[in-house]
Amino acid sequence: MKNSNVVRATGLRGSGFSITGCGPFDSIESGWFFYFLRGAEAAKGSQMMKSVPKFILEAVGPRLLGLTVATTALTALGALFQAVAPLALGRAVDLFSHADAAGSTLAVCLYVGLLGAARLAPTIATPFTMSVERRLVHAISSKVYAHALDLPYAYHLTRKTGELGRTISEGVNACRHLLSMVSGLLPMAIEIVAAAGVLSHLFDASMLAAYTAFVALYAATFAISAKGYRETALLALEQDGKASNLFIESLLNFETVKAFVAERAVMARLRDLFDQAEGGWLRHSAQGARNQIALTVVFTLSFGGIFALAVKRLETSGGPPSDLLLVALYLTQVVRPIEHFTLVWREVIRSGAQVERMLAILTEKTEAELSPGGEALPGEGPLSVGVEGLLYSHHPDHPTLREVSFVIPPGRTLAIVGPSGGGKSTLARLLFRFHEPQRGAIRFDGVPIEDLNLRVLRGALALVPQDCVLFNETLVDNIRFARPGATREEIEAAMSAAGLNDVVGRLPQGENTIVGERGLRLSGGEKQRVAIARALLKRPRLLVLDEATSALDTRTERLIQERIADVARGVTRFVVAHRLSTVVEADEIIVLEEGAIVERGSHDALLAADGCYAKMWAAQRREDAEAALEPA
Numbered sequence: 277m278k279n280s281n282v283v284r285a286t287g288l289r290g291s292g293f294s295i296t297g298c299g300p301f302d303s304i305e306s307g308w309f310f311y312f313l314r315g316a317e318a319a320k321g322s323q324m325m326k327s328v329p330k331f332i333l334e335a336v337g338p339r340l341l342g343l344t345v346a347t348t349a350l351t352a353l354g355a356l357f358q359a360v361a362p363l364a365l366g367r368a369v370d371l372f373s374h375a376d377a378a379g380s381t382l383a384v385c386l387y388v389g390l391l392g393a394a395r396l397a398p399t400i401a402t403p404f405t406m407s408v409e410r411r412l413v414h415a416i417s418s419k420v421y422a423h424a425l426d427l428p429y430a431y432h433l434t435r436k437t438g439e440l441g442r443t444i445s446e447g448v449n450a451c452r453h454l455l456s457m458v459s460g461l462l463p464m465a466i467e468i469v470a471a472a473g474v475l476s477h478l479f480d481a482s483m484l485a486a487y488t489a490f491v492a493l494y495a496a497t498f499a500i501s502a503k504g505y506r507e508t509a510l511l512a513l514e515q516d517g518k519a520s521n522l523f524i525e526s527l528l529n530f531e532t533v534k535a536f537v538a539e540r541a542v543m544a545r546l547r548d549l550f551d552q553a554e555g556g557w558l559r560h561s562a563q564g565a566r567n568q569i570a571l572t573v574v575f576t577l578s579f580g581g582i583f584a585l586a587v588k589r590l591e592t593s594g595g596p597p598s599d600l601l602l603v604a605l606y607l608t609q610v611v612r613p614i615e616h617f618t619l620v621w622r623e624v625i626r627s628g629a630q631v632e633r634m635l636a637i638l639t640e641k642t643e644a645e646l647s648p649g650g651e652a653l654p655g656e657g658p659l660s661v662g663v664e665g666l667l668y669s670h671h672p673d674h675p676t677l678r679e680v681s682f683v684i685p686p687g688r689t690l691a692i693v694g695p696s697g698g699g700k701s702t703l704a705r706l707l708f709r710f711h712e713p714q715r716g717a718i719r720f721d722g723v724p725i726e727d728l729n730l731r732v733l734r735g736a737l738a739l740v741p742q743d744c745v746l747f748n749e750t751l752v753d754n755i756r757f758a759r760p761g762a763t764r765e766e767i768e769a770a771m772s773a774a775g776l777n778d779v780v781g782r783l784p785q786g787e788n789t790i791v792g793e794r795g796l797r798l799s800g801g802e803k804q805r806v807a808i809a810r811a812l813l814k815r816p817r818l819l820v821l822d823e824a825t826s827a828l829d830t831r832t833e834r835l836i837q838e839r840i841a842d843v844a845r846g847v848t849r850f851v852v853a854h855r856l857s858t859v860v861e862a863d864e865i866i867v868l869e870e871g872a873i874v875e876r877g878s879h880d881a882l883l884a885a886d887g888c889y890a891k892m893w894a895a896q897r898r899e900d901a902e903a904a905l906e907p908a
């Protein structure tokens with residue numbers, strides 16, 4: 277042992293070299309160790325993990341990255357002050373033992389100053405660190421949500437809302453955690469180097485070699501025992517996702533749950549899923565515990581070995597017996613950073629697994645990537661629509677649409693009628709390119725749909741779908757959604773055309789009434805009218821009405837249809853209808869049965885043909901007559 281005074285002083289101060297408590301990165305202080313180990317594992321297998329740092333750096337951007345570097349540097353400075361402070365105290369004890377009271381006091385002042393500065397530096401960094409973390413969360417959430425919104429219709433048909441929401445929120449938090457961990461790398465490195473340096477200064481090179489061997493052995497044990505830990509985390513996260521999904525779904529569908537008195541059944545299923553998830557996490561934790569035991573054995577044996585070496589050196593140098601205790605205390609301090617790694621490694625690997633799940637969303641191709649058509653629609657005004665030999669199947673063995681062809685000249689109306697499940701709504705969706713046909717062509721003003729820029733195409737079309745779903749905002753905000761820049765007069769005109777004035781008059785807060793989740797606080801007919809106003813406000817070049825007025829009584833339906841015809845005069849219209857009385861004015865009516873056109877023509881021509889349209893017409897007339905005869 278070279279300097280027993282320094283050892284004594286270091287042991288007395290009792291704070292060692294750990295950066296624990298010295299800054300904002302406390303919770304992640306030992307994460308870098310695992311970062312590198314995960315990196316090594318990633319090199320072997322997980323391509324996804326490899327892209328985590330790249331993804332975080334891209335999402336963060338240069339400004340935020342600069343701020344992160346600055347806060348890390350401040351924290352590192354704190355770690356450096358903390359590391360050199362014991363040397364000042366040792367010097368104070370030395371000077372004191374040589375009766376240099378003034379020098380000793382000065383050294384003590386330096387020691388206290390260094391300790392203060394060690395705490396001050398990261399404290400100054402804290403608000404910046406928090407700001408970096410907040411901005412990071414915003415940047416990553418925006419990036420992932422924007423990507424999720426840009427994913428194709430088919431993706432959204434199969435995704436599970438609850439699971440997606442949870443994956444994104446957990447992934448974003450995990451990114452924050454990983455960035456903090458990497459930011460903690462420099463202070464941690466300073467701490468380790470300082471610990472190793474002081475060890476070799478106090479003892480000799482053999483102690484440094486023993487310390488290095490301990491670190492290597494510890495790292496190797498970790499790398500081996502961490503195998504499979506990520507996989508169990510991924511499995512448990514998947515089970516968590518299923519439970520979240522059922523939870524969100526049952527909340528969204530609360531009306532159905534209540535109407536079927538299914539609260540207990542839903543809860544039982546939810547508990548079951550929670551139990552499965554808990555089982556997954558238990559298996560994950562048990563594996564963690566096994567790994568921890570392996571690390572603890574390595575730690576204990578290594579610590580014993582290093583301690584025995586230190587005692588041997590003490591024996592040789594002939595220090596006082598109290599030095600034995602000081603060596604034990606000091607050794608605990610210098611190996612503590614390594615031990616700390618094990619305390620957080622589970623969390624770090626879990627973070628990696630969470631980011632992986634989120635990145636899986638980002639690897640999905642967006643609509644723009646899948647359909648890169650870039651042409652704008654030529655001209656202005658109503659669009660012409662040409663559909664030729666269209667074949668489309670939701671299921672490979674059962675075509676939904678077969679050889680469908682039609683033309684809608686600009687400003688004309690085409691109506692599609694026919695039995696339920698015949699493919700009418702599917703045809704409407706194909707016009708928005710929500711699905712890709714297997715064969716055939718769709719052209720707008722002569723431009724093939726696949727050549728058109730999707731945003732431009734959808735911007736020119738407006739849809740009133742069969743199930744109008746509204747946002748849980750005010751009624752007027754739901755309408756303004758179509759064109760946020762619309763003037764007050766334009767909004768009022770759209771509302772009036774959709775027959776909303778009466779509705780607004782009846783509502784407690786008028787147009788500022790909150791419509792409830794998915795518009796549940798409005799009647800079906802009221803919701804349809806909001807959806808019509810929203811579509812009209814968009815000023816489309818092609819208006820697609822899919823059973824847009826089916827929830828209205830016949831009189832209101834006729835009134836609103838007249839107003840739509842008035843407001844959307846000259847706009848090309850594609851109308852799907854069950855009630856044939858609403859399409860008698862259409863320029864052409866197509867009867868679609870099992871995906872194929874079985875009849876086409878004007879209302880009069882179809883009646884004259886006396887085919888299935890005429891039969892449907894007669895049947896509906898009979899029903900209307902019977903309904904009129906029924907007592908009120």
Ligand SMILES: Nc1ncnc2c1ncn2[C@@H]1O[C@H](COP(=O)(O)OP(=O)(O)OP(=O)(O)O)[C@@H](O)[C@H]1O
Binds near residue numbers: 676696697700
């Ligand atoms: N996303 C989908 N995935 C799989 N099959 C679908 C999907 N959407 C619709 N289908 C199926 O395609 C067929 C046509 O459905 P579509 O909604 O187009 O019929 P429709 O004529 O509009 O019916 P309705 O008059 O009842 O609204 C149906 O058999 C339906 O089950």
